[in-house]
Amino acid sequence: MKNIAKLKPNRRNFIKAGMATSAALLSSTSLAQETILEPSRGPGRTIMEMGYYGDRSEYATEARLKGNRGTGLVGGSLTPLQNMQGMITPSGLHFEVHHSGVPDIDPSEHKLIVHGLVGDEKVFTMEDLMRFPAKSHFHFLECAGNGMGEWMSPRGQNVQQTHGLTSCSQWTGVPLKIILNELGVRGDAKWILAEGDDGARMARSIPMWKAMDDAILAYAQNGEFLRPEQGFPLRLLVPGFEGNMNVKWLHRIEVSDTPWWTHHEVTEYADPRPDDKIRAFSFIMEGRSVITSPSAGMKLNGPGFYEISGLAWSGAGTVKQVQISTDKGDSWTDAQLEAPVLPKCHTRFRMPWTWNGQETTIMSRSTDDTGYTQPTYSEMYKLQGPIGMMHNNAIQNWHIAQDGEITNVRS
């Protein structure tokens, strides 16, 4: 730090000292005589006027975007990724998808039943569950349908529409293996059914190896209890697995030797292939990345410096590398990964860039620690058929026109 006291308060030094020290210089007596201070804003809102639960500024207006089919009972909303900073999604902006609306559950009445191929079949209250040792982990959650509208052609107007079904939080709860070990799992048990207490009793089959690995019975998100739309008071978290399997309002777990092939897992969440086969039980959300700034819907304000920034994540592990191309995919440069870089978690990447004012296309591609690199659309089309729009993790291209306008393009 500069020794401010040594600077003589003359005009030359004032200019030299620049912005960083100008505040300190203003307080020196000789300058104060020459300068009329900006009037103070005066007192603000009293503590009595402040809420017991903090609200954001009235000027901060970023919001989820709702998708509504028919009755609105089956529907969801997307996270405004273009406005998000860092790696965490505020709970109130986390994406949501519901199959029978959002139930209103009194936690003092909520119960989790665990039965089937276990030694003891038991019911737990929320109080019971919260007495078990807990764990907190940062994990992304992504709907398998994130970007399904993009499958045939670029349609989204901005990154919220193209990629807004992924969000990232710190989740706290009891590791599921603690509960299963407590009850004693029989040797032939290979699957569990996780069932929600919403109207649809949403149910998915989950492999026992996942239940015994890093699955969490989560009751908290970002330091507070889950939001209703995130499953209050209890949800399953199966890190890296498609969003639908992270069953919300969890009220029952059945342990079995075979999966159930529930309607959701064999229809919309399965992947039709070009050869008419249907790939089922494709649980893992594979490595993906997207540039969130600059991105479609934004406009560059003339040539010059811009930071390229975005998010990368992988349901199979940890993001190892993100490469960025600013010349339509001809050459690629490593972006900087911002710590913390955690497994099955959003990772913020950044790269300085000077735009020369010429029309171009920018894109990012990620590689995770299993060696998996994010595919292009033409690579994906070989794997999934014309209606195989789930699990779309292809590279996203943003076109920058000469006037700085940014749009969603395929190549």
Add this chain to the structure above:
Amino acid sequence: MFARNTKIVITLAAVAASISLSAIYKATAAEKYGFGRSLGEAEIARYDSDIHTNGKGLPSGSGNVELGRETFELQCALCHGENLEGVPQMGARSMHEGRRDIEKLPYASSLFDFIRRSMPLTDPGSLSSEETYGLVAYLLNETGVTDNPNLTLDAKSLADIKMPNRSNFIIDPASRFTAEDLEDK
């Protein structure tokens, strides 16, 4: 209920200490936390509504195509359309759309289970077992899986149905299961 008082925190600490000490030795019953209440069969049965692919969990009773047709027209067509074409304003897509084709399901149990747990959308859980069997019979017949206007389904006959598309399902190896692992037993 969510506030953890000091007493609970102290008990928790004591439990945790005893666990880490005893973990050195072989697992004993005393190691358990012991939270939660044991469940009786009758209590489990009230919640255990899911149907396994081999038919385990299917209720008693039966229903035929005719009952299914009546029920569908009264309670389902509003959203799904008279010909299963789907009524977009009601949020229901065609059952012939591709992703949601009934005839492409791997098991009839998937259909029974879904209708019983989730439909009708605005009043799930309201269908009787007879109506549900009837609806499955009606929908299988309408989509050409079966061709029998007199079809009556019950627990046994529903479990016996072989869905024509079953062999087209392949298993993602990342699930760590193979097709043989998931063969019906």
